Amino acid sequence: MADHVFEQSTLCVHRTGASTEGFRSFSTPVYRASTIVFPNAQSYRDRSLQFPDGYSYGLMGTPTTRSLEEQLTRLAGGVRSVLVPSGQAAISVLMLTLLAHGDHVLIPDSVYPPVKEFAEAVLQRYGVAFDIYDPMNLQSLRSSIRVGRTKLIWIEAPCSTTMEVCDIREIVSIAKERGALTGCDNTWATSIFCKPISLGVDVVAEALTKYVGGHSDLLLGALSFASMGVYLQVREQLANLGIGVSPDDCSLALRGIETMSVRLAHVGSTALDFALRLKDRPEIARVIHPALPESPGHEYWKRDFQGSTGVFSVQLQMQDTAQIDRALGRLGLFAIGASWGGTRSLVAPMSLDGQRSFGAGSCNSTYLRFSVGLESPLDLWRDIEQFLSAL
Numbered sequence: 001m002a003d004h005v006f007e008q009s010t011l012c013v014h015r016t017g018a019s020t021e022g023f024r025s026f027s028t029p030v031y032r033a034s035t036i037v038f039p040n041a042q043s044y045r046d047r048s049l050q051f052p053d054g055y056s057y058g059l060m061g062t063p064t065t066r067s068l069e070e071q072l073t074r075l076a077g078g079v080r081s082v083l084v085p086s087g088q089a090a091i092s093v094l095m096l097t098l099l100a101h102g103d104h105v106l107i108p109d110s111v112y113p114p115v116k117e118f119a120e121a122v123l124q125r126y127g128v129a130f131d132i133y134d135p136m137n138l139q140s141l142r143s144s145i146r147v148g149r150t151k152l153i154w155i156e157a158p159c160s161t162t163m164e165v166c167d168i169r170e171i172v173s174i175a176k177e178r179g180a181l182t183g184c185d186n187t188w189a190t191s192i193f194c195k196p197i198s199l200g201v202d203v204v205a206e207a208l209t210k211y212v213g214g215h216s217d218l219l220l221g222a223l224s225f226a227s228m229g230v231y232l233q234v235r236e237q238l239a240n241l242g243i244g245v246s247p248d249d250c251s252l253a254l255r256g257i258e259t260m261s262v263r264l265a266h267v268g269s270t271a272l273d274f275a276l277r278l279k280d281r282p283e284i285a286r287v288i289h290p291a292l293p294e295s296p297g298h299e300y301w302k303r304d305f306q307g308s309t310g311v312f313s314v315q316l317q318m319q320d321t322a323q324i325d326r327a328l329g330r331l332g333l334f335a336i337g338a339s340w341g342g343t344r345s346l347v348a349p350m351s352l353d354g355q356r357s358f359g360a361g362s363c364n365s366t367y368l369r370f371s372v373g374l375e376s377p378l379d380l381w382r383d384i385e386q387f388l389s390a391l
């Protein structure tokens with residue numbers, strides 16, 4: 001009896017697997033693994049030699065995650081990329097890697113808001129100081145640099161909500177002069193429309209959650225590196241922190257990338273068309289879209305970007321929140337929610353109250369962030385008109 005059970009158990013556990021001979025497909029297999037098996041004891045003993053690009057443990061990479069890294073590296077024009085569970089994690093992991101007690105980091109005023117919270121709640125607690133700079137006035141950046149202590153200048157282009165496009169090249173040159181590294185959040189443009197590494201930036205962060213995923217159903221972030229040195233530091237930090245990503249999510253991201261350029265071209269032209277039409281509406285105080293000449297930093301967008309995507313902001317004339325909310329309730333196709341970049345159009349009401357150190361934007365105003373999706377532009381514009389007339 002026992003022998004019989006044992007024989008069945010081995011059959012259950014050990015499979016020969018089907019032959020892959022004669023099978024070819026376009027998709028990248030989803031390799032799930034914690035354990036990675038070594039051919040012999042010696043290679044297991046030497047497994048640390050597999051660091052950083054080989055395979056030693058599932059957490060540190062599988063052919064699925066490495067395929068996505070490779071794809072992102074090629075698009076970004078870098079030397080390597082790493083994957084993390086979210087866009088926010090990309091930023092926090094980089095800062096935790098590059099900054100230590102006594103160091104200083106500079107962050108733009110209109111940064112993705114959780115980054116300021118991270119700096120206050122985590123960096124400060126570990127003895128890392130930070131200052132906020134005005135992305136449209138680099139004098140504020142120059143005067144905040146602490147010689148020998150400022151290790152990183154964070155850039156976001158365009159910034160969140162008020163969408164300023166800063167002079168990335170000038171920030172890079174200031175940083176190089178003072179011995180600081182630069183990191184740039186490139187989530188809005190993606191590598192399709194901007195390649196910060198080619199502008200001299202050391203590390204690029206992207207929330208793959210947005211345009212790479214493209215379907216509002218996954219969370220992932222990435223860092224792409226201009227040099228091996230910073231890459232190795234971050235790869236080691238990820239191992240120490242025990243951070244890895246799911247191969248299923250990477251497989252979805254690999255699929256998303258295949259259609260990304262076509263999706264971006266479509267939402268980019270629809271969003272620009274809507275921005276131009278909204279400019280003439282009396283309900284709108286200001287449209288902020290980097291491709292509009294009156295938007296802050298338009299000249300830098302024109303110089304450094306090859307296009308615009310589907311996200312832009314408007315500042316409303318109306319200040320009565322209850323009435324704005326009622327009008328937003330009239331939208332049928334635009335859903336209300338965060339995390340843009342999917343196939344569905346979204347709108348999010350935003351307030352800058354208490355969030356900004358410099359003058360950009362108005363604290364009393366409601367801003368709407370539009371993310372144009374893949375629905376018919378005609379239907380979407382009808383939806384926007386419905387909202388405007390309800391205002």
Ligand SMILES: *Cc1c(COP(=O)(O)O)cnc(C)c1O
Binds near residue numbers: 156160185188
């Ligand atoms: C959404 C977003 C992030 C964070 O991405 P998550 O994957 O949601 O954590 C970071 N930066 C920018 C500019 C974003 O829009």
